[in-house]
Every structure is written in structure tokens, then in C-alpha cells.
Amino acid sequence: MKIKLATMTAVIALCASAAVADEVRVYNWSDYIDEALLEKFEAETGIELIYDVFDSNEVLETKMLAGGSGYDVVVPTGDFLQRQISAGAFQALDFDQLPNSANLWDLIKDRTEQYDPDNAYSVNYMWGTTGIGVNVAKVTEILGEDAPIDSLELIFNPANIEKLAQCGVYMLDAPTEVIPAALTYIGEDPNTFDVDLINKAGDVLLAVRPHILKFHSSEYINALANGDICVAFGWSGDILQARDRADEAENGVEIAYNAPKEGALMWFDQMAIPVDAPNPEAAHMFLNFIMDAQNMAAASNYVYYANGNKASQPFLEEDVIGDPAIYPSDETLEKLYTPVAYPPKVQRVITRLWTKVKSGT
């Protein structure tokens, strides 16, 4: 994959120098858009859309910091966006070219300001929570009817996870999301920079580590849907997509998602334009297209993630806007915390801890 990506970037870099005005290159998360929207954009604007995907913020960030990625629109998560803005990776948006930005939802804009002051560099694409997806039948078979499927107890209490190991547990390979969850489990501030507390959260993870089959940030969608695994700690919409795929396959697998009741991480994926984007004008057109109320609603209806677009809400299907796992109640919203960007020294502690959690070394 690395090789493929490298050649891809090289090819893109070569082409970028000869960028034509009728091309826009978008780099978004995998399984994150209704492909029909991409065709609609091409039909409406006559601009050729080249759409690539990634499955980790780290990969995107490395491309941004290396410079010359050749992409016009990228979609980093809030805390990563914040760091990339300070590295000078993005250009300020020209809101005159974005009339649809009037559709944005103030509630979300207020929360994304902590990453992007005045929301000058980015607009929200989707947001969601990080929580627990379960194969209901398998988990209740093992832990009984009152299995704590809406609690961090399910994945961080060794007594529970030890039993669940027989049917397979996956966890996100994203230290900046799992470590805050472990901090929440032991009753500490999920956003702490205190290395001792972070190591205490590490002890929780080290205790459950032997029972986790794999740390991975995208494979769990299929694994859950196929019934290969029974528990995944992952992103809300991905787990709901797994639920959907299992329904479509009619394989008898029933998936449920819950944001942990102790408090869950709320993340924001923000669309931004790299400072060296070959075609910023087309990039603005793409952003404006996505912020159209109906287009945004179509995207959410497809991927089961909430969006930051107030005007899109009347167009959302009932199983999206009416599902508290996607649009949480105000009461739950209160309990959601937003992550912060770590300084390099703390980041190193976290990465090292994560390696220890994953490999035991």
C-alpha cells in the first residue's frame, strides 16, 4: 500500500505542475460519501473530480506536512487540523465563493472554533462520536441479557473482555481516541497532558490488550457485518454502516452502536484547502457544492454520520435524524468531550504507550 500511495503521490505531483482548471482532487476518509454525489458534482460543474481515500489522520497529516500533496480538498479531524493550521498547511477560505456556508450549524461552528479560530480555514463535513459497536446476539449469549453494551465497562473491564475475546474484539488503531476513553473509564480528565495519568490509562489498556484481536481503523466495518467479530470500539457511522451492510446481506447479524454513557469523544472532520492546492477555485466550488442542504443530507443519509449543516436537517431520513446514536439528545451532547492537539513531548509518550499496548514491548 505504501508503495502504491507513494507512486500515486508521485504521479499526482507530476500532474499537479500541469494542473488544468477543470480538475479538482479530493482526499477524504474511506467509506465516507455517497458516490452518486461525486457524479452529480461533475455533471453540475463540468469539473473532473478525482477522489482518493485514506483511513488515518496520521497518513493525511504526513502528506500535508511533506507538502506538495497535489490535493485541492482534504478532510482532517479537528485536533489534527489545528496542528496542520499552525504548521501553515492550509489557506484561509474565501467565504465570498462559499454562499452555502450560510447553511452551517452554529452549534457545531462554536465547537470547531477551538481547533480553527473564527472557522477561517475549514468547514465541517461530518461529526460523530467514538463508541462501542456490538453483535447483539453474540455478546448477550456470552455476557447475558444485561451485558453493559452502552458502557466502557464492556471493553475496559478485563472480566468482560476476557470472555468476549472468544468471539473477537477490534479496537481503533487511533491512540488519540482510545487513550482519552481509557482516561474517562478511570474517572480522569480525557484531555489531560499529565504523563502519569496517561500511563495510568495505559495500565487499563495493557490489562485488556491480550484479549483484543486487532487494532485497526477500517477493517472492523466488514468484520462486524460478516460476523467475524462481536465487539468493535470504533466510529459511530462506521458501526452503523456495518449494521446496514449486515441488514442488506440478510445474514442474521444484528449490530448495535452506543456512545459510552461515562462520556464519549466527539470529533469533527473538517474540509480544508491545502496552501499549495493546484486549483483552489475548483476546491471552493466543491466545498460549496457539499454545503448545499440537499447534497449534505444525501451524504449523511448514505454514511450515517451527523453533519454540521443546519439547513440539511429537513432532508435527512428519519433513521438518521431520529437516531440518537447519530444525532444525540441535548443531554448526551452535554456529556461529549472534544479532544485537543497534544504537544510533541506528550505525543511521543502517547505513541510509545500505544506501541506498548499493541505489541507488548
Added chain:
Amino acid sequence: MKRLLIGVPFVWLFVLFLVPFGIVLKISLSDIDLAIPPYTPTLEVSDGWAGVAAFFSALDLENYIFLTSDDLYWKAYLSSLQIASISTFLTLLVGFPIAYAMARAAEEWRPALLMLVILPFWTSFLIRVYAWIGILSTEGFLNQFLLWTGVISEPLTILNTNTAVYIGIVYTYLPFMILPIYATLEKMDASLLEAAEDLGCSRMQAFWLITLPLARPGVVAGCFLVFIPTLGEFVIPSLLGGSDTLMIGKVLWEEFFNNRDWPVASAVAIILLLILIIPIILFQRNQQINKEAQQ
């Protein structure tokens, strides 16, 4: 003209090996920074001589010293060496009989057999590794087959373990082992074996005394072709391996992508290269001395 031709491999080595090595070495001596690119100092050629001087005065070895402060790196190197050695041995074990059978097959069959070995290369490497996920997963073909035949009653957990990594590596690198061994065995003079049997050797003895020593250059070449890429392998362990499969390729990825620490990542890469190159140079020098001694 002759000199020009000899020069081609040197130009190749210089452009595709020495220059990138120099760049990586340079980054390994600099410091992490939040910028594009994320390290400092960068070489400012536009400042002329002063820029170059400033660049060199700021270089130090702290990234290499850092590598010694954490046992993770040594453990990852050792674990990679172990995985690479075992995989090479397993590939040899599987590859030698195949190459031997191919070389002993009727002459008109050989091109077809050779084709069959090369054929998998026509499919993307990534797709072939993904196919193993489908075969090895708990609900995968292998488990379904074994359950159906009644060999096992509970599905085996193979995917996401080191076993899956070994299977993936042996499968992927098998042609690199078969081809050089086949090439040496095919060239072997069959009359040597006849002579050995005339002189009272059993077929087994003839194999040990004649075939195996003559196949040695092919075996050595095959082992190098498998061992070297396996040591730095990243794709197979990350797709088929479990979270506890510790390999230097993964550590390098984490330094580069999670810590955004290009300098430390480069230092890891330089050490990996040295670990590879020094034994190879020593081995080749040894071979050379042996050869001269024989002559």
C-alpha cells in the same frame, strides 16, 4: 565506449541508492519541527555558503542516541531478524523441492512450469495478500473447509497472528526462491550424477554430495532475495499480522506517521540499512576469499 557501459550501473547506484541515502542521512541528523517539511534545519541553498555552514553546524547525533534509550528499537530489529530468518528457512524448505522437481521435469514441460511460477506476479501483490484475508479469517474458506471435513470442530484463529505472516511471506516470496535455485539446477550436468552412481553412490548420497553443493549459489541468491525484503516488510505484517507482530517496518511507520518525527524515523532506517549491508559485505568478501583459495 567500454568505460561508458561499465559506468551505467554506477550511475544507477548513485542516483537510486546513494543520493536517497544521503537525503535520509541528512534528515536523520536534524530536529523535529512543526512546519513544512516537519524538520529543521533545512538546507537553504539560496543563502549561499552561509546557509550551508549554518546547516552543518546545527547537525547532531541526538536521534541516534535516542534510539539507544528505548529497548523498543532493538526488540523490533531482533524480532524482524527472527521473522525474516524463519521465513527464509520456510521458503527454502518449500521452494527447493519445487525447483528440483521443475529442473528434473521433462524438457518440454519446463517452460510451462516456469510460467506457472511467474504467473501470480501478473496479479497485484496487494490483491493476493488481501485474498489471504478471505482464506484465513475465522469465517474464511480454510476454516469452512476444515469444519466441513470434520478435521476441526472450532474455527482456528490464524488471521492476525504470526502464523498468517509466515504464510503470507512464504507465499509472496516463493518465486524469488524457486527461480535462482531452478536456474542453477537446470544448468547442472546430469552426467555428474551418472558418474556418481557408477562409482557406487546411492541416489541419496549423490543428492547430498553432488546436487546440493552445486545448487549452493542458487540457494544463497534465493535466500538473499527473500531475507532482505522480508526484514523491512511492512505490508504483509500490517494486513495479515496481529497487533503483537513487532517488526521494524511498523516501528518506522509509527515514527514517521504517528509521531511525525521524520528525523528519528530516518535514523531507524539508516540503522536498518547498516544492519543489512555490513553482513552482506562480510559474506561476499568471505565468498571471494573462498573462491580465490579454490583457484
